Amino acid sequence: MNLWISEAQTKDLELRARVKETLFMGKSDFQEIAVVDSHQFGRMLVLDGVFQTSVTDEFIYHEMIVHVPLYTHPSPKKVLVIGGGDGGTIREVVKHECVEKAEMVEIDGLVVDVCKKFLPEISEAMIHNHPKLELKIGDGISHMKQAENKYDIIIVDCSDPIGPGKGLFTPAFYTNVYKALKDDGLFVQQTESPFYHQELITYVNKEIRQLFPITKMYLANIPTYPSGLHCFTMGSKKYDPIQSSVENQQGLTTRYYNKDIHRSSFVLPNFVQELLK
Amino acid sequence: MNLWISEAQTKDLELRARVKETLFMGKSDFQEIAVVDSHQFGRMLVLDGVFQTSVTDEFIYHEMIVHVPLYTHPSPKKVLVIGGGDGGTIREVVKHECVEKAEMVEIDGLVVDVCKKFLPEISEAMIHNHPKLELKIGDGISHMKQAENKYDIIIVDCSDPIGPGKGLFTPAFYTNVYKALKDDGLFVQQTESPFYHQELITYVNKEIRQLFPITKMYLANIPTYPSGLHCFTMGSKKYDPIQSSVENQQGLTTRYYNKDIHRSSFVLPNFVQELLK
Numbered sequence: 001m002n003l004w005i006s007e008a009q010t011k012d013l014e015l016r017a018r019v020k021e022t023l024f025m026g027k028s029d030f031q032e033i034a035v036v037d038s039h040q041f042g043r044m045l046v047l048d049g050v051f052q053t054s055v056t057d058e059f060i061y062h063e064m065i066v067h068v069p070l071y072t073h074p075s076p077k078k079v080l081v082i083g084g085g086d087g088g089t090i091r092e093v094v095k096h097e098c099v100e101k102a103e104m105v106e107i108d109g110l111v112v113d114v115c116k117k118f119l120p121e122i123s124e125a126m127i128h129n130h131p132k133l134e135l136k137i138g139d140g141i142s143h144m145k146q147a148e149n150k151y152d153i154i155i156v157d158c159s160d161p162i163g164p165g166k167g168l169f170t171p172a173f174y175t176n177v178y179k180a181l182k183d184d185g186l187f188v189q190q191t192e193s194p195f196y197h198q199e200l201i202t203y204v205n206k207e208i209r210q211l212f213p214i215t216k217m218y219l220a221n222i223p224t225y226p227s228g229l230h231c232f233t234m235g236s237k238k239y240d241p242i243q244s245s246v247e248n249q250q251g252l253t254t255r256y257y258n259k260d261i262h263r264s265s266f267v268l269p270n271f272v273q274e275l276l277k
Numbered sequence: 278m279n280l281w282i283s284e285a286q287t288k289d290l291e292l293r294a295r296v297k298e299t300l301f302m303g304k305s306d307f308q309e310i311a312v313v314d315s316h317q318f319g320r321m322l323v324l325d326g327v328f329q330t331s332v333t334d335e336f337i338y339h340e341m342i343v344h345v346p347l348y349t350h351p352s353p354k355k356v357l358v359i360g361g362g363d364g365g366t367i368r369e370v371v372k373h374e375c376v377e378k379a380e381m382v383e384i385d386g387l388v389v390d391v392c393k394k395f396l397p398e399i400s401e402a403m404i405h406n407h408p409k410l411e412l413k414i415g416d417g418i419s420h421m422k423q424a425e426n427k428y429d430i431i432i433v434d435c436s437d438p439i440g441p442g443k444g445l446f447t448p449a450f451y452t453n454v455y456k457a458l459k460d461d462g463l464f465v466q467q468t469e470s471p472f473y474h475q476e477l478i479t480y481v482n483k484e485i486r487q488l489f490p491i492t493k494m495y496l497a498n499i500p501t502y503p504s505g506l507h508c509f510t511m512g513s514k515k516y517d518p519i520q521s522s523v524e525n526q527q528g529l530t531t532r533y534y535n536k537d538i539h540r541s542s543f544v545l546p547n548f549v550q551e552l553l554k
Contacts, residue, residue: 004291012295012316014281018288039289057472060546195334195500221498221506221546223472228505229498256546264541269337269498269533 005036005044007051009226010196015051017041023118028110031163035118041224043119045086047111048163051224058088058122061190063257064220064265065232066092069153069188070099071262072234072241076152077101080180082140082168084157085111087123093155094125094132095252102132103151109137141167147180154181156189161200169200171207178211178235186214186236194219194272195227205276208235216241217276218265220256231272242266282313282321284328286503287473292328294318300395305387308440312395318501320396322363324388325440328501330363335399338467340534341497341542342509343369346430346465347376348539349511349518353429354378357457359417359445361434362388364400370432371402371409372529379409380428386414418444424457431458433466438477446477448484455488455512463491463513471496471549472504482553485512493518494553495542497533508549519543 003019017038024035034046041054053061066089070076077100081089085106093102106112112135115123125133136143140156154177158165167173168189177187191197191204201217209215212235222230234241242263268276280296294315301312311323318331330338343366347353354377358366362383370379383389389412392400402410413420417433431454436442444450445466454464468474468481478494486492489512499507511518519540545553 006293010317014291014293016283016291016293018290040287193500219498221496221504223470223504223506227498227500229500255548258547260544261546264544267537267541269538270535271532 005038005046007046007049013226015226017044024114026110026114028108030108033110033114035114044224045111045115045119047159050160052159053086053088053119053122054224055119055121057222057224058086060220060222060256061225061230062088062092063254064218065089065155065157065188065190067252067254067257068218068232068241068262068265069155069186069234070096072236072239072244073152073184073186074239074245078151079103079153079155080105080147080151082144082154082156082158083107083165084155086115086119087112087126089155089157090130090133091122091125094130099132101134102130103134103136105136105138105140105143107137107139112137141173144173144176144180147176149182150180152182152185154185154187156187158190160192169204174207174211174235181237184238186234186239188232188234191217191231191233193225193227193229194231194275195229198275201231201233202275204233208233212236214238214240216266217268217272219268219272220265282315282323284323284326290503292503294321301391303387303391305385307385310385310387310391312391321501322388322392322396324436327437329436330365330396330399331501332396332398334499334501335363335365337497337499337533338502338507339365339369340531341495342366342432342434342465342467344529344531344534345495345509345518345539345542346432346463346511347373349513349516349521350429350461350463351516351522355428356380356430356432357382357424357428359421359431359433359435360384360442361432363392363396364389364403366432366434367407367410368399368402371407374528376409378411379407380411380413382413382415382417382420384414384416389414418450421450421453421457424453426457426459428458429462431462431464433464435467437469446481451484451488451512458514461515463511463516465509465511468494468508468510470502470504470506471508471552472506475552478508478510479552481510485510489513491515491517493543494545494549496545496549497542
């Protein structure tokens with residue numbers, strides 16, 4: 001059988017991966033959910049036709065969305081993850097010894113169930129009910145409205161700014177994120193590709209700069225994501241990620257992140273710098 | 278018309294781009310040559326079905342394969358480019374004031390002719406017969422056998438290590454490159470994706486290390502190339518690219534390269550470092 005899954009990276013560009021087997025296909029209240037086993041990337045989670053994560057390259061996204069902010073803060077104790085239903089982000093968060101409590105608010109309970117079944121190496125912290133983890137199935141936007149001066153770090157591990165992810169890219173949401181953070185808190189959001197989502201990046205950066213004294217963007221290479229280059233936007237009340245202590249950045253076994261990557265990921269090509277002006 | 282061009286990035290992965298128009302399709306003694314105008318990337322050169330360059334993102338590859346070595350050497354006067362038939366590499370080389378002579382040896386004259394016609398912004402140095410440029414249509418491997426102690430920098434801007442590019446990845450070729458360089462010379466070769474061509478990268482690195490006291494790898498993000506992450510291997514007799522003088526790295530208008538990118542491009546994720554052990 002010559003079976004392929006195709007993702008529309010833009011309206012004019014498709015990435016197609018050869019598939020061994022479809023493991024799950026279903027529909028929740030929020031989206032279409034699929035897990036396929038591909039030859040190139042192994043098992044992959046696909047939401048509304050968009051490649052979300054694969055067992056082969058998930059380590060890059062999850063290490064970079066977690067270790068960069070957590071090593072920027074000198075002692076993060078309370079961490080909130082919005083989204084991140086596959087569990088990879090929370091898996092990395094609980095590895096940090098200083099973290100006492102890792103809350104996670106994911107809107108789609110079926111994503112969590114499917115990932116626990118088919119992507120256990122990614123969702124292991126959820127499977128084993130890690131003692132630091134407090135998992136809530138619910139709306140991240142509502143959750144943010146209630147929280148005040150509560151978190152050291154907030155990680156917005158959302159899907160694209162369409163469908164359920166849309167409300168996580170609004171000024172109102174960012175204002176609530178700011179409010180929910182402690183006085184020295186910081187937050188990170190995945191903000192797509194500097195090649196294909198330039199308007200979004202410029203917009204998010206502008207919004208975050210209006211709230212946070214330190215606003216920075218950093219990059220990581222993720223082959224299953226459009227263009228292979230992915231960016232993250234950080235808003236921080238006090239700590240500068242580039243000045244963060246190198247001594248902190250030790251002790252975890254990582255496959256992408258290291259202390260030099262921590263710094264070099266903030267070095268931006270000229271055309272990316274232009275997006276932030 | 279719903280026209281798409283498809284590239285097999287690996288046997289299990291395809292990138293497909295929607296095409297406005299096919300501008301050229303032909304066959305030389307060496308390969309199939311096509312130029313298509315795509316919605317996402319504009320005009321693209323395709324050799325034997327492999328995307329070679331596009332007018333939208335060519336600046337990244339060409340800036341990085343040229344400015345990194347040319348700013349590593351304090352005063353490169355004689356530069357040789359092997360391959361690079363689209364002319365983008367030589368266009369960047371002749372911008373450096375210190376360069377007196379830029380030789381280029383391209384095996385396929387039809388590639389040069391087609392690029393001059395359909396990709397003039399890339400091949401401008403060839404179109405205008407830049408006074409520093411000495412263009413020779415011929416075999417780069419033979420050319421290297423004759424040269425001795427002649428070049429400050431050699432840039433191997435080849436296609437993949439199949440078809441006409443194959444002989445440019447052999448120990449014999451690297452030995453001739455070493456011989457053709459002056460006592461403080463250095464060379465760079467494009468060496469594919471750290472995700473999909475790991476055996477090649479490990480092999481080239483091992484071969485270069487046997488010849489050159491300084492062997493380094495650096496990275497750039499190129500969306501039309503497989504995985505979006507591309508690497509370059511540098512062998513240098515004397516100058517260390519990471520120690521190179523920041524003061525040198527001024528004066529050219531660039532869209533990707535800058536002095537911080539020069540250094541950060543040598544910072545490798547852990548899994549890439551593993552390939553070089």
